Amino acid sequence: MGMPFHFVVGLPAVLMTPPLMMHGGDFWRDMPPGLATTLWAVGAAFLVALFVLHRMTRFPGTQASMYVVPLVSVVFATTWVLLLGAERFDEGVLWGGYAASLLWFFLGYAGVQRFRRPRFAVVPLGEARHLVETDGSGLYRLEVPRLGAQRIDGIVADLRSDALNQEWVRFLTKCTLNGIPVYQIRQIDESRTGRVRLEHLADTELTSLLPSPLYSTCKRGLDLCGALLLLPLLVPIMLATAWAIRHDSAGPALFVQWRMGYRGVPFRIYKFRSMYSEGECEGKGFTSGEDDPRITPVGKIIRKYRLDELPQLLNVLKGDMSFIGPRPESMDLSQWYEKDVPFFSYRHVVKPGISGWAQVEQGYAAEVDGMTVKLQYDFYYIKHFSLWLDVLILLRTLKTITTGFGAR
Template sequence: MFNKHKVFEKLDSSAWGGGESLLSGGETFDTRYERRHSRWYEQCVMGTPFHFVVGLPLVVLVPPWMVHGGNFWRGMAPELATTLWAVGAAFLVTLFFLRRMTRFPGTQASIFAVPLVSMVFAAAWALLFGAERLDASVLWGGYAASLVWFFIGYMAVQRLRRPRFAVVPLGDARHLNEIEGGELSRLEAPRLGAQRIDGIVADLRSDALNHEWIRFLTKCLLHGIPVYQLKQLDESRTGRVRLEHLADTELTSLLPSPLYSTCKRGLDLCGALLLLPLLAPIMLATAWAIRRDSPGSVFFLQWRMGHRGRPFRIYKFRSMYCDMKGKEFASGEDDPRITPVGKVIRKYRLDELPQLLNVLKGDMSFIGPRPEPVDLSQWYEKDIPLFSYRRVVRPGISGWAQVEQGYAAEVDDMAIKLQYDLYYIKHFSLWLDVLILLRTLKTIGTGFGAR
């Protein structure tokens, strides 16, 4: 007996599509089944090769031409040659990170191009400055050219490549009416007609999928049009793993990479050792302001639930009055327990700075699920299934839930927060951590997520 679920399980590992079409017996393609932006010139202009063929030469060659003239390559000094290699490497590193980071929901490459390019070129400058082999004018010219290239280029691509999906109106997909940042069209029959789309969205576990619809989806795959399970689209759109979508077998796949966990611990140590002396003046000024603002200790110490359920003591700057009682968690920006200085340091996350000591001790990471107080954590576990699973990775000073959701305390909000944390665990990687870091810097500047 034909079992469509077993057929789809083999194909539904990620986004379907992209495979080569192999037909035998003289079969021919139906030319009406075309994917948007599949023409060769569209693929060249909007794809990675365009960055290599056009962007890289412009960024590397234009700055030295403007600084040293058109004959800069004749008798090139070692400092200039090293700088040109550094500019090219920085351009490629930025491109690689941006391509990886744009896989995650809500990521606009044009917005994060500026801080990422700045970070990469600052690292290149630090390396070259230590070796005393650089042409500063060409290096910063390459920096400016990279900013213009990535910012304008990705902004144009975002406007041109607004995705368009066709929805199979069966099962839970019937309730899908809109998608953020994209367009949806509902199929009335198993055929596309003349429209060109980026992908098909379907509830592949629906019993309403008959043989005719299955043949249609297979035909789309053969023509290079990806077919997305409804759950996939929901996760990529919201950045959350819904608990009702977790199959029994999927829990075992939500295990972080041991290799990256080890590398991340090394990065945390290096980062904390580097930041502590740099941030010491800000921490001293914050401590002085707290002491002048209200009586009590400068620091707030609290037991939090840590990695694999091991409690640890977290260090924070005190932001509340010591002689006022209330709930065990802040009720928002209008909580009367928060001091005037506390409102400022909470808004710009300065109260979190002492947690650099927790990072050094190994209790925390820079990026990870936010640790909850022990008592509250036990309370959440009674009402929210899988809440304790977020401890499979080290808790963080900032995390995916913090930059996406902001502050959460009530049970309903914490259930949503868990979905964000599960998404982070499922996509545990350097690229997601860099994206969270950039969004955290944006949070510090705007105050979003203050609690």
């Protein structure tokens, strides 16, 4: 199911099936009005969905089959809206192309995930000795610098290890010359865990991890458009949430707190109050768990489904936050983390977000050990800062909202 196969087999199949079923085999000779425009639109929608799925599957833990239905549905719905301005188009062929695309992508990616497991040969020297198998890939440990007859998708080695002698170096060079990819152990570690280990930053220039200025600018425009579109739709939910909070316990509906923001500049974050006002102030100390006595009955519900985060649309409009980015910490916790967690301040190189890579991968983290892992996720996000990662986080956030994973 590589890209060439999608182009050579998948695209013609998706384009030909709907008109053949609806108009018969002679539709090319007597093409109905608007059919050509519709076929161009179906082809474009298929390629857009293919491109996004291909980019998203580069990130750890991404099973393309899970995102086929929402992604293809959004792409074809957008295509349908755009075609409404055309003089004529064949709506039946368009939705037939949608069904064919769903079937092609779902069966194809699900089949790949089930029957083809990537297999890597490991040079058992240095850090690579400790590499363990995961559900997504298999490992074959080399005893000598020579490949056997079995299929290998790549070689994994610790290229900085002093134990890597000239014989192994010649073997890796030969593999590269023969088109077999050779991966540094840290590349594989990041691609399997979705984290950048802090000790790896010691030999990495921080300037190489600076996010793209172009995408940062584009992202601000996307944030503004998204907030302006969502705010009218979410106002009724926000009003109902505020009413429930006020009737559940004494105190204001909104909770306002200073947080550490972009480039270390403090800002005031807006949230719905989920704790008792007369108890310990929300944000000071740690949330001890789901049964924290400070949390109100309504607070448990709005935390689970992230309704307490809705007022942060105002922060997005003001430019303090983005929809996607590292979660901002309170000033007290930020100062504490800066003393105990190396490189903590570097997470402020991008704008904080309502949701982020750490939240969809790890959930809630408070203690220093948990915060260290969270910071590793944040560094992975900064290193791979892109539209495709943001789209993936957005889709996983929607799943998180419906399941309540990581809520406290």
